[in-house]
Amino acid sequence: MKINRKSILKAQISLGSGLLMALSLPAAKAQTTYELNEGWLCKKASTVQADGVKMSQASFATSGWEKATVPGTVLTTQLNNKQVPDPFYGMNNQRIPDIYKVGRDYYTYWFVKDFKEAAPQGNNQVYLNLRGVNYSSDIYLNGHKLNARLHKGMFLRQRYNITKWLAKNGSNRLAIIVHPPDVVGNPNGGQGGDGTIAKGVGLQYTAGWDWIQPMRDRNTGIWDKVIIEKTGAVAVISPHVITLVPGVRQPEGPQAPAIIKVAATVQNPTAQAVTGTLRYTIADGTVSKKITLKPSSSLDVQLDDYVLKNPKLWWPNGYGEQNLYNLRVEFLTADNKVSSKEDIEVGVRQITTNWNEKTESRQVNVNGQKIFIKGGNWIISDAMLRFSDMRYDAEVRYHHDMNLNLIRIWGGAIVERPEFYKACDKYGLLVFQDLWGSGDCNGRWVDPMKAEDQWTRRKYPDDHDLYMRSVSDQVKMVRNYPSLALWCGGNEITPPQDILAALQDTVFPKLDPTRWFVSYSNSELMSRNVLGGNGDGPYGIQPLSVFWDFKTFPFNSEVGSVGVSDYTSLKRFIPKENMVAPEFDASTGKSKVDSVWDYHKYIGYDGFIDKYGKVKDAEDFANKAQLVNYDQYRALMEGFSSHMWDWYTGVIIWKTQNPWTAMRGQMYDYYLDPNACLYGLTNGSQPLHIMYNPGDGMVMVANNTFKTHTNLMIVAKILDLEGKETPITQVFADVTPTTTKRYLSVKKQLDEVAKDKGAFLVLQLQDHTQKIVSENIYWVADAKGEYSGLKSMAASKVTATAKKVANGKVEVTLTNPANAPLAFFNRVSLVNSNTKERMLPVFYNDNYISVLPGTSKTVTINYDPKLHTATPAVTVSGWNLKETSIAVN
Structure with missing residues (x-):
């Protein structure tokens, strides 16, 4: 099917009959908005006799209708109403009817929402914005159909001027019928099932992939936000901000100016011409333009550029700060009243790409620096x-x-x-x-x-x-x-x-x-x-x-x-009877896998697990x-x-x-x-990082920053399974920005110590104060490629303490005494002190850590105290440490 280029490329918004079609929903917060996200009701369309005109009137009875989840899909509503089992647990997804077999009508639903909004005074306007409906819909308000024809497209937003349809008493009813994708696809086990799910403009994974099972309703529903927006006579639509940062910049220090470019569309749906001012403000600067809008018209306006002096720049993670400015675009009427405004968080940065002739690939640059x-x-x-x-x-x-x-x-x-x-x-x-x-x-x-x-x-x-x-x-x-x-x-x-x-x-x-x-x-x-x-x-x-x-x-x-998670994670979705570890057959290169593991898309670890010893059970498998x-x-x-x-x-x-x-x-x-x-x-992605190549034993330093690091000390040593240390070398090192530098090979010494039972390679990068800025501890196999020494490693003597240092912040310190074995591969978890279940989500600055003899390491834990109100405790477990629980002081 060919494109009607003129109709699309103009990308203009039609005005008339109280209808503003898609392509225009603001990306930032408007002057007055609120979401319709509670109090929705729904019913399967095939069981409803009335049409949308009747259903959207307050006189239509909705007794017996079900509570609906909006934003959400039909399947989410069914799950929340306990009509289907959790499709993410075990084989439950197979118990849910698939739309390909039961037909589209099965998942075609009406959604109804009553809300309060009085008709505005004067030329003020009220809009209904739907940010995403999958896949097609008709929308009714107070007995009036808002869309001229069936709205299609999962990703095409909808915007309707509902000013004249609002009830005089302020009590309004919205009714929306949602139809599934026109072609739902056969979930036959292929990538995207039989592929026909792609006939629509929507999600493809919903018919199944090699990492997911099919979503049975193909995610039919009012899946994204429903918003009521109120403005004056003129609305600011789709503002566009561009920042230009010429030259090559550094994250720190004074900056040359940056250029801010702003454009916006303004719309006047009223029957009168409106004169006013479109302006934007950023930092201490304001740029404005006086304009006149004809009745029932829209206008694209390019405002003058603003030169931002000494800007605080936005940088990618690891290279600098993520500074953000508030930029406000607003339309002021002739009497200097704000009719509409959009607040946008602006990161001042410039992204470019170029072809790197050395690598023969695309290179990404931010603010003139290669990333x-x-x-x-x-x-x-x-x-x-x-x-x-x-x-x-x-x-x-x-x-x-x-x-x-x-x-x-x-x-x-x-x-x-x-x-x-x-x-x-x-x-x-x-x-x-x-x-x-x-x-x-x-x-x-x-x-x-x-x-x-x-x-x-x-x-x-x-x-x-x-x-x-x-x-x-x-x-x-x-x-x-x-x-x-x-x-x-x-x-x-x-x-x-x-x-x-x-x-x-x-x-x-x-x-x-x-x-x-x-x-x-x-x-x-x-x-x-x-x-x-x-x-x-x-x-x-x-x-x-x-x-x-x-x-x-x-x-x-x-x-x-x-990427199999640990045993605690597996227990959340695998029934006890299916908690069976995969068995790898080296002679065939295949694994025997439980049906639930297979359904949840397990891929093999081959013989890599066996190098740590024969697996005892699923818990042992997950730990290894x-x-x-x-x-x-x-x-x-x-x-x-x-x-x-x-x-x-x-x-x-x-x-x-x-x-x-x-x-x-x-x-x-x-x-x-x-x-x-x-x-x-x-660990492997640290901005400044010491590492070694397991092939040739080369020790290297990667510097993913814009700084030159000088007077660094590389410390390399070997630790045997009992904790005995063998120094290899200490050497000074300098490393230039955004580069990796090779220093020396430790292969000969490491192979000699590790040949019988394996060993640990300890690499440290110290600054001029002898502070460790990067540490890497590798466990190295024996001459046969197995981790034989780990199988009989002595018990850890590490001790742990935990203290609350701020609201939502806990520090856990692990201390390993001298003359002890390495405290190897310790997982720290923040748990509910009553249930002992992990608190999620929680953020650890590091984990699965190893602590050298005679040293300590501190793990910093951050969590949201509003989300987690229970008293926290800490558990610590490791390769050679049984799980222990610690109170937080």
């Missing part, structure tokens, strides 16, 4: 679209704590919500935002699981016009967030050619001209290997040397490993898996960092989170409980 990309792939916060500010903040904070600087939003999900971007602004995570499409569903490969051939799938979605209008709308929604760095046409495949041409030639040049748009995630314009092509992976468990010595794609958009997890992700980031600007300009891990209870590719579980993957990655 080595250390990223994580993100699907969606919750597979059932149960979003919250708290969850967004916690998940993005985990990425910050892992010392990552980018999150890529995968193309089978959504353009992420403003609340997600707000968290990324706060924590300094750049965002690589895919548009909707995947190589699996959209035809890149021959796939016998797909219902249609590649040529047909290549044309998905069916409605190109809807796709383009949705893109334009979503760009306007998120373009002001400084964390947004790159736009991408799709996951591993471009959109259809007519869509791609419009995106490249018109949409992004017009709506977001300063960000780079790449046609697909592993495009040759992003990265090119020695054979002239590009790709991604590998995805499974690897020998550690592979991450260091095997040259993969120079900007790898997806590379990852395993954490050692493997830590090693895998530390080595992954260290290996890529060791070749930055030589082989690589960036790497993005597949993947760092799961939107349901899966068992692969996650640094923390669905319940926001971190596992050892997170802390291995935290």
Whole structure:
């Protein structure tokens, strides 16, 4: 289907009949807004005899209707009403009717909401804004249908002027019928099921993927916010802020000026012309322009630039502060009254990309400085679209704590919500935002699981016009967030050619001209290997040397490993009878896996677990898996960092989170409980980091900062299993900004000490005060490649104390006496002192830590005391330490 270019590319908003269609919902908080998020009722549409006109009138009885969750999906409402079991537990998802079998009517629902809002006085206006309905809907208010035709599109927002339809007594009723996607797809086990889910402009994972089971209702519902907005006669719509930071900047010290550019659309739905002033303020500066709006008209206004002196700049995580300014755009009427305003948090920064000839890949620059990309792939916060500010903040904070600087939003999900971007602004995570499409569903490969051939799938979605209008709308929604760095046409495949041409030639040049748009995630314009092509992976468990010595794609958009969480996590979603450890058969290279583990997408650890000793049970398996997890992700980031600007300009891990209870590719579980993957990655991603290559034994220092670090001391020593120390060397070192430097090999000495039972390699980087600025403790296998010494390691003698140092902050100190063995791989957990259950989410500055003989380490724990009101306690357990509980003093 070809695009009607004129209708889309103008991206204009029609006015008339009290209706303002999509493409215009403000991305920032308007003058007076509130959400309709409580008191909704719903009923299956097939059981309702009346139409929307009758249902949206107060006289229509809703007795017997069910309580509805809005924002939310039909399945979320059913779950909250205890009509279905938790689909994330065990095999429960198989007990829920799938829409492909029961039909679309089964999940077609009416939603009704009564709310108070009096008709405004004078020329004041009231708008109804729906930020996301999946998939099509009709909207009625007080007996009037608001939309002229069925509204379609999961990502196309809706905005209606409801001023003249508000009840005189202020008691209003809203009725919305929501239909599922037109084509729901057969969940046949393929990536996106049979692929036909991609015929619509919506989510693709909902028909199942290799990391998730199908969402039975395909996420039908009023899934995003419903907002009432009140303005004066004129509304400010879709303001656009661009910041230009010329030159090469440093995070600290005086700054040359930056340039602020602001544009906005203003709308006058009234029957009279309105004259007033459009202005914006930032810091101590104000820029304004007097304008006159004709009746029932809108106007795009470009305001004069503002020169911001000595700006406080916004930087990615690890490179500088995330400074934010409040910028207000407002329209003032002739009598100097505010008619409408938008408050926007602005990060003053400039992002550019260029081709790195050395690596043959794309290089990302912020404020003139090159940034080595250390990223994580993100699907969606919750597979059932149960979003919250708290969850967004916690998940993005985990990425910050892992010392990552980018999150890529995968193309089978959504353009992420403003609340997600707000968290990324706060924590300094750049965002690589895919548009909707995947190589699996959209035809890149021959796939016998797909219902249609590649040529047909290549044309998905069916409605190109809807796709383009949705893109334009979503760009306007998120373009002001400084964390947004790159736009991408799709996951591993471009959109259809007519869509791609419009995106490249018109949409992004017009709506977001300063960000780079790449046609697909592993495009040759992003990265090119020695054979002239590009790709991604590998995805499974690897020998550690592979991450260091095997040259993969120079900007790898997806590379990852395993990710089973610990036993405490597994118990949350695996029934007791299914808590059976996988059994790996080295002769066949396959594992025998319990049905629930398999349903939750377990991928094998192969023989890596066995190197720590024969597994006793599921708990033992999960504990040993954490050692493997830590090693895998530390080595992954260290290996890529060791070749930055030589082989690589960036790497993005597949993947760092799961939107349901899966068992692969996650640094923390669905319940926001971190596992050892997170802390291995935290270690390997340190901005200033000492490390060693397990292949050639080379000790290196990676410096992912803009500072030159001089007069550092490298300390290398070996610790045997009893705690006896063998010094290797101490050597002074200097390291220049954004580089990795090789120093010496410890392979010969390490192999000699480790050959019988294994050993520990201790690397420290000390500053001129002899303070340790980076420490790395590696456990090294014996000559046979096994960790034989760990199997018989003496019990730890470590002691622990915990004290509350501030509201929501606890410090736990682990002390290991001299002449004791290493206190190895200790997990610290904050728990409810009464139930002994872990408090979640909680943030640890480090975990799974090892404490050298004669030393102490302190773990700092932060939590939200408003979320966690119970008295906390602490548990500590380790490889050679039985779990012990400690009171918090």
